[in-house]
Amino acid sequence: MYVICKVDEKKCNGCKLCIWACPDPNVIVFDPDSKKISIHQARCKGCGLCVAACRQKALEIDAV
Amino acid sequence: MTRRMFKISAGFEEVMPPEYRELVEKGPFEKQLGVAELGTFKELLEEHPLCAGCGLALSLRLTLISLPSPEDTVIVGATGCSSLAFPQVAVHNIHSLFGNQNAVATGLKRALSLRFPDRAKDVVVIAGDGATCDIGLESVMHSWFRGEKLTTIMLDNEAYANTGGQESGMSQLGTVLNMAPMGKKFKKVAFPEVAKAAGCVYVAVAAPHQPRRLERSVRRAILIAREIGPTYVQLYTPCPTNYKFKPADTLSVIREQEKAGLFRPDEYLSPEAAAYIQQLEEAKG
Numbered sequence: 034m035y036v037i038c039k040v041d042e043k044k045c046n047g048c049k050l051c052i053w054a055c056p057d058p059n060v061i062v063f064d065p066d067s068k069k070i071s072i073h074q075a076r077c078k079g080c081g082l083c084v085a086a087c088r089q090k091a092l093e094i095d096a097v
Numbered sequence: 098m099t100r101r102m103f104k105i106s107a108g109f110e111e112v113m114p115p116e117y118r119e120l121v122e123k124g125p126f127e128k129q130l131g132v133a134e135l136g137t138f139k140e141l142l143e144e145h146p147l148c149a150g151c152g153l154a155l156s157l158r159l160t161l162i163s164l165p166s167p168e169d170t171v172i173v174g175a176t177g178c179s180s181l182a183f184p185q186v187a188v189h190n191i192h193s194l195f196g197n198q199n200a201v202a203t204g205l206k207r208a209l210s211l212r213f214p215d216r217a218k219d220v221v222v223i224a225g226d227g228a229t230c231d232i233g234l235e236s237v238m239h240s241w242f243r244g245e246k247l248t249t250i251m252l253d254n255e256a257y258a259n260t261g262g263q264e265s266g267m268s269q270l271g272t273v274l275n276m277a278p279m280g281k282k283f284k285k286v287a288f289p290e291v292a293k294a295a296g297c298v299y300v301a302v303a304a305p306h307q308p309r310r311l312e313r314s315v316r317r318a319i320l321i322a323r324e325i326g327p328t329y330v331q332l333y334t335p336c337p338t339n340y341k342f343k344p345a346d347t348l349s350v351i352r353e354q355e356k357a358g359l360f361r362p363d364e365y366l367s368p369e370a371a372a373y374i375q376q377l378e379e380a381k382g
Contacts, residue, residue: 052136053308054348056154058143063136070136080150081345094345 035097036079038072044091045069051083051092116143120187126168132159132312141167145182150344152334152351153178153225153252155305160223160250160332161186163315170219170319171209173202175233177225178259178336179252196233198222199240202247217323219248226253226267230288241295241327248322249297249329250315251288254336262339269359274339289363292329298367299328302360306351310362320377321370328370333360 038060047068052061060076061083063069074097084092105113105121123139130138141161147154157179164170167188174183176195183190193201202220209218229237229251240247255272257263262275267288272281292300299321301314311332318328335350337343342350354360366374 049136053132053159053305054155056147056149056151056158056347057145058140058158061136065137076144078149080347081343082150082155082347085345085348 036094037074037077037097038079038081038083038092039095040070040072041091041093042069044089046089046091048088050086050088054082054086056080056082124187125162127166130162132162132308135162141187142182143185143187145185147178147182148336148338148344150337150347151178152305152336152347153254153258154182155347156252156311156332156334157182157223159305159308159311160315161188163312164188164219164221165316165319166217166219169217170221171205173198173205173220173222173224175222175224175228177228177252177257178254179223179225181259196228197236198224198228198233199245199247199249200236203240203243203245206245206247219319219323221319222247222249224249224251225258226251226255227257227265230266230286238291238295241292241297241329244296244326246322246325247327248315248318249292249327250318251329251331252334253331254334254339255285256336256339258336258339285359289329289331289365293365296327297329298326298370300331300363300365301329302331302333302363304333304351304355304360304362306348306355307362314364317366317374321366321373325367325370325373 055061060073062071079094081094119139125138142158170188172188172190174180174190174192175198202222206220253267255268257265264277264281266286268281270284289300289302299318303311303314314330318330322328335347
């Protein structure tokens with residue numbers, strides 16, 4: 034089963050802690066206008082480091 | 098390297114891969130970006146084959162962002178997990194035999210300073226703990242004795258991780274791995290102390306749980322190596338695959354090791370290096 038990270042945009046406050054914790058490049062993209070992040074799903078390996086770093090509990094690992 | 102070197106020739110835009118086009122449009126070249134801007138530009142690393150939750154991949158990613166001028170940098174790599182990621186790195190890089198990375202970097206730095214006498218060209222060695230502390234120890238030590246102006250960055254995952262998990266000189270005492278079932282018999286090598294004694298003017302120990310500290314260490318190491326002498330940065334990068342913890346726990350393992358006293362972030366500047374950094378900071382304002 035493949036798993037990837039999914040973001041709850043309502044909870045995200047754009048603190049960028051997940052971007053600094055992700056071992057894979059260009060997966061988490063920060064939008065400077067909305068101050069929120071989005072996940073590039075094809076690049077995500079689903080390791081869960083961003084989920085552990087997120088203080089807002091806005092991220093979760095789920096099946097594709 | 099100037100920007101026109103990686104620009105796409107007219108008419109070829111559509112045949113180039115989308116990742117390359119993205120790099121030309123949104124890459125960090127000549128922009129002075131750092132860790133704070135991550136997520137808003139195309140990074141210098143593309144989809145790499147390293148494991149999920151790899152601490153080494155995270156450190157490599159943060160290190161590449163921290164390069165003060167990626168367009169004028171050449172990276173010398175060595176065999177190990179990191180060498181699997183280097184084909185995906187958009188900075189000039191060289192892979193030579195296992196362990197002779199600092200010897201290759203020495204020749205490269207001398208040639209570049211002859212070819213480009215009025216342009217700062219950084220030669221950065223990024224290698225694993227096996228290549229730096231065990232197999233390449235002789236070339237690393239001698240480049241420091243000679244005072245070569247190189248930056249040596251060790252990605253310390255405390256094992257030979259891509260060959261099944263053998264103990265390395267940097268593994269902790271008693272470490273049990275797949276290929277070291279009896280436990281390691283001697284202590285972790287105090288390599289930062291060795292670097293100080295061997296003539297490094299700047300020595301730092303950091304880990305990716307503090308990205309800004311890692312960025313500052315790498316940046317300072319490269320800037321000091323331009324003018325003063327050899328510098329060394331040791332990055333602690335735990336390996337979930339060989340140390341058998343969950344990929345999501347990589348950063349908490351670093352914090353636990355720090356609490357237990359087995360990993361200690363550190364920074365040492367020689368008096369000349371400290372004066373140079375102070376001068377740079379004053380010039381910046």
